[in-house]
Amino acid sequence: MIEVAPSAAKARDRCEGLVRAGEALARRPVAEIVAVLATACARWRDPADPARREGERALSRHHRVPEAAIAQVLDAGFGAWTERALLDRVAVELGDAGAMDGFVELGGARRIAVGPRLAVALASRGVPTTPIGDAIDLLSVKAPVWIKPASGSDDLAARFAQTLREIDPGVGGAIEVAGWPRDAPAARAVLEAADLIVATGRDETLAGLGGLVGDGARLVLHGPRLSAAILTREALEVDLAACVSALADDVAFAGQAGCLSPVVAWIEGGGGERLLEAVHRACVERWPAPARRESEHRERAAWAEWAALADVERAGGTAGLVTGGLDSGWSIQWRARAEHPEPPPAPRILALAPLDEADVAVDLCARVRGRVATVGIAGTRAEIERLARPLAHAGVERVAPLGRMQHPPADWRRDGRPSVGDLVRWVDCEV
């Protein structure tokens, strides 16, 4: 269970403790901090590590899926966070990793990058490792961080914080993972204490944040994103089974909870009806139907309305069959024509739709410009490179081979922005 901050006074005390831990971090070399983070990630990549094994069991219970499904999420989530990759990211984004430790020659001046005094990361429900990414980003710039998990989310972030404390109490002391009830006094106390708020969530949630944070605090907001897949004619002809497998790897990851899971797969040349059963089966294999919770009325009601609407569209000739349903946990729909990606009203819904030519996907993505996190393409390297540029101009933030959508590199520009470069303040010293 996520610890809940009990009162405003106690929350303020914890904030002060975090700030003190951050001051200690500021005196340590960034390479040393990154090494601690990378060691913790390595432990979470190790299937034999006791913390990871216990975490797999706990997350399996929480998400009501087999431990193997959780293991895949942990492997992918922690896979990219190696010491080299994390340090390179700081160096690339800041121009010199040493800028975190002192003034360095950069451009026309001597410059230092200063992380926030206290950051708060407000997480949304999604892929379990996403809040950990926020923590790693912030600790990489020596910022103490209070992570507020979304209500009802799992406790992976708290477990990761515990690992950090075991490896290095100094770094571990600079991270707090605790939530608070809606409108709790602790919320205002924590938000007012922070000078940087990183928040992930719906537009309206993010829009309401401005009035809650302290004077001068900076907001780094990650609004809703979605992803799409393109299965080119050539790739389907060469190896249809591999296309299905790669699509399911990306779609079913963490139960389609993250923004990198496609919500639509465009099938060049059409004929996607033949894929429905296979895609459905592959998704169920990767993330089986979670056992039903009686409290999940909203999700079931949203799915039921979607399913009825699918029948309406089928009756009107704009959509085809749906394979799967609530019982299997996955619903795969064939649509008569391709439309821009739209978030499904309930989890674990994928639309397949025909494209005459893969290039049409560019226009479809442009209709939701700034909302498409990743387009995964099953095609040759040349085809991916050919499509990448127009997709970039259509507002797509990342283009990846299908099957690799859930494996972005450590220096992935989430939302098209630098990961750590966005978090620091630059100070110039001209002498």
Place this chain on the structure above:
Amino acid sequence: MNETNSRRADRARRLTRDIEDARQREVARLDAEILEAIGRGWDDPLDEAAFDRLARDVFAHQFRFHAVYRQFCLLQGVGAPADVQDWREIPQVPTGAFRVGRWATFPSELDRAAFRTSGTTGSVRGVHHLDTLALYNAAIVSSARRYLVPERERIRCLFLSPEPRRAPDSSLVHMFAVFREALGGPGTSFLLTGETDCSGSEAMAAELDRAAAEQEAVLLAGAALAFHHALSGEGGEVWSLPPGSRAMVTGGFKGVRSQADPYLLSETIERKLGIARELQVAEYGMTELSTQYYDARLRRSLCAEDDSSGFVVPPWARVRIVEPADGREIADGDVGAIVHYDLANRGSALALQTSDLGARTGPHAFELRGRETGAEARGCSLAADLWLGGA
């Protein structure tokens, strides 16, 4: 060959005309019966058998004259109207159907009104087409009279909304326009002029000053967010409205403004306007429906009758609370998806499936559960937020 084609075209025209004549005769008969049912209201309510017969007649009409609905019914295993033995078996249309195409049993040239669901930029808005406003208006007046002004003929109405000419496709504003005609007393007005006073708070202040000075009770009506915008300022004016003043609040906050709290709003209305909670009526409606639901607290307070808890379902409608996975009706008090059966929806969808959650609180009453924090922001309050430039 040309003669054959011409004969075929003539026959097709005659057939179309005959079908349209048949449709219009059926519409006239159904509308007369539905209007009578609404007119009988709560004094002589439709009994179960009468509702069942009329509901299945309306269903048969919709099955006959709406090709997509007919096809939809076939997919649900209903091959003919006679397959439905009870109103509960009528295939339910999801509200999303109003977004994906024209959902009406009549041709577009017969449209008398088209109300649009609220929506944010980029989202597709649903449209409820109406070939007559007679059923719609009758349902509005019958319920409003009973639950908003049970003890008087007319009352000065102050609407926290734009004037009808500025929002011709808003079902909420249309409802207020009907209020104005049917229940509105002298001084009734729409407060969101959309010029200098965006929140309506200045216009509202002037009207409330006037009501207080004249000791004339008012009905202040609007979406929850409109009330929130008008009253949420720190401090500000406080009125002690004349006895008998009341408020009608519709829609929740639905995630648009996370800092807004419906319970705080009720407290604010009481503190700033002097309208006691028992005179604050909650209304629940949706663009896709022709019938609205009210809670009975004002009627209970003023007339000492109607002990229904939650939203009361009028006699010409029914509500079922179902398990979303299989459509099975669930026990009183348990939470499920709300399914509406609205006779006044003769021209669109009698049976309407929503993803709103509710629980039955009595034989003809239900309460909403968690609509305010719904996954999809929609409804009257979202429209209000758009009028006020907030979304």
